[in-house]
Amino acid sequence: KREPCLLETKVPFLDSAIGILRHRVNYLVNLRNTYGVSIHTLRMPFQRLYVVHAPELIQFIQSKANATTFVPNLLDFGMLFSGLNVDSQRCLRRAFGLQGNAFTMSVHKYLLSGPSLKAATRAAVDRLSASVPNNFQHNRQEGLLELVRRELTLALTGAVYGPENPYDDPEIEAGWRDFVPGISHLLYSPFPSLTAHKALRGRSRVIDAFRKYFETGGHLQAFPMVPEMYEMNKSHGLTSDEAAKMEMATSLAMLSSGAVTSFWLMFHILSDATALQNIRKELLSIIKDEPESAETTLRTKMLNLNSIKERCPTLVAMMNETLRYHSTVINIKQVQHDTTLADEYLLKKNAIVMIPGQSIHHNTDIWGPGAKTFDHHRFLSTESKKNLSSTSAFRPFGAGVTMCPGRHFSTNVILSLVAMIVLQYDVMPQAGEWVAPTKRNADLWNAMPKPDWDVGVWLAKINEEKEVQWKFLWGDDAAIM
Numbered sequence: 001k002r003e004p005c006l007l008e009t010k011v012p013f014l015d016s017a018i019g020i021l022r023h024r025v026n027y028l029v030n031l032r033n034t035y036g037v038s039i040h041t042l043r044m045p046f047q048r049l050y051v052v053h054a055p056e057l058i059q060f061i062q063s064k065a066n067a068t069t070f071v072p073n074l075l076d077f078g079m080l081f082s083g084l085n086v087d088s089q090r091c092l093r094r095a096f097g098l099q100g101n102a103f104t105m106s107v108h109k110y111l112l113s114g115p116s117l118k119a120a121t122r123a124a125v126d127r128l129s130a131s132v133p134n135n136f137q138h139n140r141q142e143g144l145l146e147l148v149r150r151e152l153t154l155a156l157t158g159a160v161y162g163p164e165n166p167y168d169d170p171e172i173e174a175g176w177r178d179f180v181p182g183i184s185h186l187l188y189s190p191f192p193s194l195t196a197h198k199a200l201r202g203r204s205r206v207i208d209a210f211r212k213y214f215e216t217g218g219h220l221q222a223f224p225m226v227p228e229m230y231e232m233n234k235s236h237g238l239t240s241d242e243a244a245k246m247e248m249a250t251s252l253a254m255l256s257s258g259a260v261t262s263f264w265l266m267f268h269i270l271s272d273a274t275a276l277q278n279i280r281k282e283l284l285s286i287i288k289d290e291p292e293s294a295e296t297t298l299r300t301k302m303l304n305l306n307s308i309k310e311r312c313p314t315l316v317a318m319m320n321e322t323l324r325y326h327s328t329v330i331n332i333k334q335v336q337h338d339t340t341l342a343d344e345y346l347l348k349k350n351a352i353v354m355i356p357g358q359s360i361h362h363n364t365d366i367w368g369p370g371a372k373t374f375d376h377h378r379f380l381s382t383e384s385k386k387n388l389s390s391t392s393a394f395r396p397f398g399a400g401v402t403m404c405p406g407r408h409f410s411t412n413v414i415l416s417l418v419a420m421i422v423l424q425y426d427v428m429p430q431a432g433e434w435v436a437p438t439k440r441n442a443d444l445w446n447a448m449p450k451p452d453w454d455v456g457v458w459l460a461k462i463n464e465e466k467e468v469q470w471k472f473l474w475g476d477d478a479a480i481m
């Protein structure tokens with residue numbers, strides 16, 4: 001009786017499974033909207049789930065005092081979809097317990113801040129500035145998601161895996177794309193080998209490529225994070241082949257949300273003429289003309305992308321609003337022992353606590369009456385900006401010790417890609433007008449929802465810029481001044 005109330009119990013144990021299958025990412029938020037509860041229980045076969053919606057309860061769960069009661073556990077998720085064998089799983093559980101894994105530790109060490117974050121960002125930006133002019137051709141027609149996805153995949157993986165990046169091979173990139181839709185099957189299907197056959201074949205192709213990459217020393221030329229986590233996994237007893245599989249976890253963290261975020265950000269910018277104009281104006285105000293050289297007749301314009309966060313408030317505000325408005329993040333923690341939350345709710349040992357980000361991001365008490373609409377001005381106001389630093393209000397990257405350590409790397413690279421596109425191209429909808437795709441089929445496990453269909457666009461190089469040669473770089477902070 002003291003447990004949070006149980007909702008939807010027409011068919012015991014199966015209501016929730018059916019609800020998730022039918023409504024996917026919207027299921028938990030629909031329940032909150034229907035019943036208006038702060039916390040409730042869902043019963044799944046062999047598992048109790050508590051879904052927490054109220055900011056004050058979330059604060060209790062996240063408090064330092066409760067850090068050992070509510071423990072995140074991403075290791076199981078990583079091991080499940082990377083296909084590690086039982087011995088390797090045992091090794092990693094023994095080595096790390098619930099304290100992350102070699103991958104999460106290395107990302108925290110290398111990408112969270114400092115010179116290594118700068119080096120990784122710079123490597124990704126260099127790749128983008130070389131590839132955008134080749135792939136974004138005048139008059140090209142393609143899906144917007146597909147355009148940004150390919151650019152980001154090659155830039156992010158290139159920066160991390162170095163010159164021998166397995167994803168440079170289109171076959172391997174296609175293998176990854178085949179694999180991603182299978183993740184939901186690995187999580188929920190009793191027979192993934194039957195229901196996700198194509199996805200598992202794609203995974204094998206990617207893993208084989210990584211085996212070869214490590215065997216031939218490709219990792220020795222990579223960002224130091226890669227050899228470090230490989231060696232760490234081997235030192236805990238994984239064979240080389242099994243350690244290579246853990247790159248599925250790195251790839252998923254790196255690739256699952258960035259392209260979708262860029263798609264929605266681009267969509268909102270392009271479909272709002274005022275926003276687009278303001279963003280172009282802000283970017284143009286920080287461009288420098290390079291001194292003319294005898295070698296070329298083109299004018300060279302240089303943009304230090306490192307200054308965007310300081311000098312382009314509208315672009316940054318739209319990025320934050322894209323994350324707030326669209327995020328489908330669900331934080332998952334495991335209850336370590338029977339406990340009473342906020343002196344009221346009994347939570348049982350081994351149950352899973354789920355915190356849907358949308359309950360917070362669309363909460364009118366926090367964000368005002370317009371919480372459920374996209375507002376490109378929202379984060380220009382001081383009041384809303386204050387909320388950015390509170391994970392009880394803004395949590396697209398999670399919260400606490402497991403808060404996404406790749407958040408700065410990904411925002412740096414996404415903002416850079418968007419700046420390169422809007423400065424050089426007019427991007428028009430093939431359909432004649434911008435129509436936002438629905439997100440009904442988005443995956444429950446992804447922090448950002450993929451659109452149900454891609455939006456066909458038509459690229460036109462901006463006329464004035466035909467005579468211009470662009471130089472995009474990620475400079476030192478001092479260069480901003």
Ligand code: HEM
Nearest residue numbers: 104107253254257258261397398399402403404406410447
């Ligand atoms: C827009 C892009 C991204 C979004 C929205 C995003 C979101 C998230 C979220 C919601 C979590 C779970 C946090 C929690 O449980 O509290 C997470 C964890 C993580 N992310 Fe990201 N992420 C992005 C990009 C990246 C990139 C590019 C990398 C790495 C290169 C990365 C690496 C990680 C890692 C290692 C974790 C696990 C942290 C831990 O357990 O300690 N992410 N991310």
